[in-house]
Each structure stands twice: as C-alpha cells, then as structure tokens.
Amino acid sequence: MDFEEVQMRYLERLLQGDRLGCRSIIGEAMQTGTPVNVIYTDVFWPVMAEIENLYRGHRIDIVTEHMATRINRTLVDQLQSKLPRREGRGLKMILTCAHDEPEEFGAQMCADLFESDGWEVKFLGGGVPNDEIMALIASYQPDIVFIYGTRPSGAPAVRQLLDQTRTINSCPKVRFMLSGGVFNRAEGLWEEIGADLFAPTAKEALHVALTDQRVDVEARRNRRKPNRKVIAVEEVPVS
Numbered sequence: 001m002d003f004e005e006v007q008m009r010y011l012e013r014l015l016q017g018d019r020l021g022c023r024s025i026i027g028e029a030m031q032t033g034t035p036v037n038v039i040y041t042d043v044f045w046p047v048m049a050e051i052e053n054l055y056r057g058h059r060i061d062i063v064t065e066h067m068a069t070r071i072n073r074t075l076v077d078q079l080q081s082k083l084p085r086r087e088g089r090g091l092k093m094i095l096t097c098a099h100d101e102p103e104e105f106g107a108q109m110c111a112d113l114f115e116s117d118g119w120e121v122k123f124l125g126g127g128v129p130n131d132e133i134m135a136l137i138a139s140y141q142p143d144i145v146f147i148y149g150t151r152p153s154g155a156p157a158v159r160q161l162l163d164q165t166r167t168i169n170s171c172p173k174v175r176f177m178l179s180g181g182v183f184n185r186a187e188g189l190w191e192e193i194g195a196d197l198f199a200p201t202a203k204e205a206l207h208v209a210l211t212d213q214r215v216d217v218e219a220r221r222n223r224r225k226p227n228r229k230v231i232a233v234e235e236v237p238v239s
Helices: 003-015 017-032 036-056 062-082 105-114 130-140 151-170 181-185 189-193 202-214 217-222
Strands: 092-097 119-125 144-148 177-180
Touching: 003 036, 017 036, 017 062, 017 144, 036 062, 036 105, 062 092, 062 105, 062 144, 092 105, 092 130, 092 181, 105 119, 105 144, 105 202, 119 130, 119 189, 130 151, 144 151, 144 202, 151 177, 151 181, 151 189, 177 181, 177 189
Parallel strands: 092 119, 092 144, 144 177
Antiparallel strands: none
C-alpha cells in the first residue's frame, strides 16, 4: 500500500470536514488487509502531526483544526477494538499527558498501541495532579511512565514529577519516556528534563520501550551529559 498517497487523500478529506469520505478511505485501507495498528502508525499518526503543523503555521484556522482532529479521533475510537492483541509481555505502563495539554489524542493512540503490543496500560489522560500520579506509580509499580505533551508550558511540571518520584524512590525500576510536540521540536529537551527515554512517534516508542528494557536505569541516566542547564520554558523553540 502506498501510505503517502493514502495520507494525502485522507488529509484532504479531513480538512474538508468530510466524515463519510474519511471513513471510506480508511475502509479501503482495511479491505487491503492492512492491520489496524499499521493504520494507526502510518495513517492516523502522521496525519495528526501534519494537522498540528498546519495549525501552528497558521495555514488552517481553529475550526478546520477542530473538525479534522475530531474526525480523526472518532475513527481511532471506532477501530480500537479491532487492534491485534499479542500475548502479554509482563510489562506495565502509566500513560499520561503533560500539564496544560489541550489534546490527548496522541497519548490515546499510544495507549491503544502499547496495549495491543502486550503491555498492561493505565491511561490517565490530562489534568491529573503530580501527587496523584506519584501515588499510582507507588502502588502500580510500572516499568515505564510515558508522558505526552505538545506545549512548552507543561515542561516544568514534567521535570518536577520526575525529580519528586526519584527522590521518594517508591518505584526504583521505573523509566520515564517523553513524546509529543514540544519534546520533538526542542532538541535535547527530554534529556535536560531528566527523562530516560524519548520517541518522536508512537511507532518509535514501541521499539524504544522494548529495546531499552535491557539497560540498567542508573547506567542509562549516567550516559547523559552532567550539569547541563535545564531549558527554560521561554527558551523552548516553538517553530
């Protein structure tokens, strides 16, 4: 399947607010036998990213952005139950959104894909205070806490969550993974904040989460450059 061609057709229909046309394109893709998780990673995700880029670049207005995002999310909701289910990996994840995160769609897709890949996932979405997240970390004992965020304003609270969790040390094995717009745009921000893992896309997150399981937590953190200055919110590039 030519995914670039499908993405272009699908994006065009999304920007027109054509719900029937979008459903038809995704239906055609499924009829070719393409697995739903591939439609997630190779159609829904890149189109979501392009909609965000168009909106941030002032090439589409908020009405168009909202229509496109809602259609995209509706189709993801409808296909979630059709994702393949592999045998459990015995790995656990908490997936949440950074503070001030207005759109949970990217995080939702990541939660669906990790669950499909055999992870046990607790998806919190946005708006959950750090102390409540830390309490869940202590009780649930996850292998990874995945934080998704697109806005620079959420970065300080993410750093605070990481620092406080490690100070308390209620889950010594936990790794923190970051993804989303601000961490993609600001090179090295994930390391400055003190995270263990970073992935710019859901597809890469699935790979990174598994390949890094063999790496000792402290060894992984010690590979980062010491004494690096934490990027302030106003310094984070937004274009």
